[in-house]
Amino acid sequence: MELLWVGVAFALGFVAKRLDQPPLLGFLAAGFVLEAIGFEAGPTLVELADLGVLLLLFTIGLKLDLRSMGRPYVLGVTTIHLVLSTAIAGGAVLGLGALGLAAVDLRGAALLGFALAFSSTIFAVKLLEERDDSAALYGRTAVAILVVQDLAAVIFLAASTGKVPSPWALALLLLIPARPLLHRALKACGHGELLILAGLTFTLGGAGLFALVGLKADLGALLAGVLVGGHPKADELSKDLYAIKDIFLVGFFLSVGLHGLPTGASVLMALCLLALVPLKGLLFFVLATRFRLRGRTSLLLGALLSEYSEFGLIVGGLAVSQGWLGSEWLTTLALALVLSFLMASPLNRRALSLYQRFRTRLARFETERRVPEEEPVDVRDAKVLIFGMGRIGAGAFEALENAAVEGVVGFDIDERVVAEHREAGRPVHRASATDVDLWDRLHVDPAQVRLVILAMATPLESLTALQQLRAGRFEGQVVAAARHADEVEALRAGGMDGAFHLMAEAGRGLGEHALRLLSPL
Numbered sequence: 001m002e003l004l005w006v007g008v009a010f011a012l013g014f015v016a017k018r019l020d021q022p023p024l025l026g027f028l029a030a031g032f033v034l035e036a037i038g039f040e041a042g043p044t045l046v047e048l049a050d051l052g053v054l055l056l057l058f059t060i061g062l063k064l065d066l067r068s069m070g071r072p073y074v075l076g077v078t079t080i081h082l083v084l085s086t087a088i089a090g091g092a093v094l095g096l097g098a099l100g101l102a103a104v105d106l107r108g109a110a111l112l113g114f115a116l117a118f119s120s121t122i123f124a125v126k127l128l129e130e131r132d133d134s135a136a137l138y139g140r141t142a143v144a145i146l147v148v149q150d151l152a153a154v155i156f157l158a159a160s161t162g163k164v165p166s167p168w169a170l171a172l173l174l175l176i177p178a179r180p181l182l183h184r185a186l187k188a189c190g191h192g193e194l195l196i197l198a199g200l201t202f203t204l205g206g207a208g209l210f211a212l213v214g215l216k217a218d219l220g221a222l223l224a225g226v227l228v229g230g231h232p233k234a235d236e237l238s239k240d241l242y243a244i245k246d247i248f249l250v251g252f253f254l255s256v257g258l259h260g261l262p263t264g265a266s267v268l269m270a271l272c273l274l275a276l277v278p279l280k281g282l283l284f285f286v287l288a289t290r291f292r293l294r295g296r297t298s299l300l301l302g303a304l305l306s307e308y309s310e311f312g313l314i315v316g317g318l319a320v321s322q323g324w325l326g327s328e329w330l331t332t333l334a335l336a337l338v339l340s341f342l343m344a345s346p347l348n349r350r351a352l353s354l355y356q357r358f359r360t361r362l363a364r365f366e367t368e369r370r371v372p373e374e375e376p377v378d379v380r381d382a383k384v385l386i387f388g389m390g391r392i393g394a395g396a397f398e399a400l401e402n403a404a405v406e407g408v409v410g411f412d413i414d415e416r417v418v419a420e421h422r423e424a425g426r427p428v429h430r431a432s433a434t435d436v437d438l439w440d441r442l443h444v445d446p447a448q449v450r451l452v453i454l455a456m457a458t459p460l461e462s463l464t465a466l467q468q469l470r471a472g473r474f475e476g477q478v479v480a481a482a483r484h485a486d487e488v489e490a491l492r493a494g495g496m497d498g499a500f501h502l503m504a505e506a507g508r509g510l511g512e513h514a515l516r517l518l519s520p521l
Helices: 002-018 023-036 043-063 072-098 106-116 121-131 137-161 167-175 179-188 193-212 217-228 234-257 264-274 276-290 295-304 311-321 328-349 351-357 359-363 391-402 415-423 459-471 485-493 502-518
Strands: 384-387 408-412 428-430 451-454 477-482 498-501
Touching: 002 023, 002 234, 023 234, 023 328, 043 121, 043 137, 043 193, 043 217, 043 234, 072 106, 072 137, 072 264, 072 276, 106 311, 106 328, 121 137, 121 234, 121 295, 121 328, 137 217, 137 295, 137 311, 167 193, 167 217, 179 193, 179 217, 193 217, 193 234, 234 328, 264 276, 264 328, 276 295, 276 328, 295 328, 295 351, 295 359, 311 328, 328 351, 351 359, 384 391, 391 408, 408 415, 415 428, 451 459, 459 477, 459 485, 477 485, 485 498, 498 502
Parallel strands: 384 408, 384 451, 408 428, 451 477, 477 498
Antiparallel strands: none
């Protein structure tokens, strides 16, 4: 039976990939196909789905900056958005009831409105990982907003079910002083499979402890990631868990489609609810600009959080079990969730081009003052710009520095990476090469810059950055790094002056180093 759902998921995921769409859309469709042929979600699929969600939240915790949750543009935007979205969605549900599409009273409408106000943690974080934008301001803000929403969900579930956490929940505070012990254990694991097992142990251990004292297991996994996060091996652990987590998450996306086949009435209601998705994203955009975020950041944030949340299914299941809603609403919510994913996916793929097209109009929503992270950067003396100061970019910076090249300046979207380089005395600033407003933010003379090095995560990002650089009247040389031979070809075909094949060049560099050692002999 497992072969059936694995095969269907692979087939439809492959089709989605060939259509230039995220494979997760194929997995969602596979859930409906399996439901149509009579497949039932067994314990294996349920456990895989649960483990995938826990691992996702653990990896979020590894990168989560708790300080960001208290910032006004997180707490303010989240609180106001929840209130307004609940009222709007609840009103829409009452309207559907008035039209005779479904039976719903005021309490049921309020519950559904609250459920529809949330955004999907899984969908948003998956998109951020695909773009490698988790450290970008809009990515970090989105994750912080999702965590605040999760806290609100925990409070709601505790209040609605009457389940009060055990008094032993206070003992979880002892995990905070135990953080150095977790860090030492992580360091002692070294690399490879033992490090992966450590990550699984921390994830399941945190989830189990929270469930044991009557708290949400998801939050336990998230907190475990926060406790382990900040260690030098946290990034390596996150990358090691990436593929495993994605495999388990296939179970989650399949289970969404296994909530029952939709009827004509549920399809109609889901389509009506789908009309609220753009309004949801628009509300995020307006609120974010009011809290002094730039138009570009606000647009990316709104697009990322515009979809409905899997939390809606939890609320729907609870309401049905309590007799507050009819069972048809659960299927409607599942279908609305899937359709919102289908709408949000292409919207996010086009978000940057949409901003470029409507940049002037969107700028009217911005306030005069900006948050500190989006203030202009002065690099007037720069002659070489390096975007992406991870291992590749840092190595390029060091090589140019050793060759006594003047005016080398680095940029990265990750605040921690920037801080580490600044502590080492390197001129590194926060900025993104894919930002349409790049030359407006940076006080730099494009005519003085001789070379731009793009150590970006994907060829698409590098080509987008190249377009922005040429649009900013930059006429110097632009080179980019790529991990695979086909990516090198795509970069050159896209107009890149030079493309560096990391794997091939690394081997060549090792050989040259070995020859230098042999030369005295």
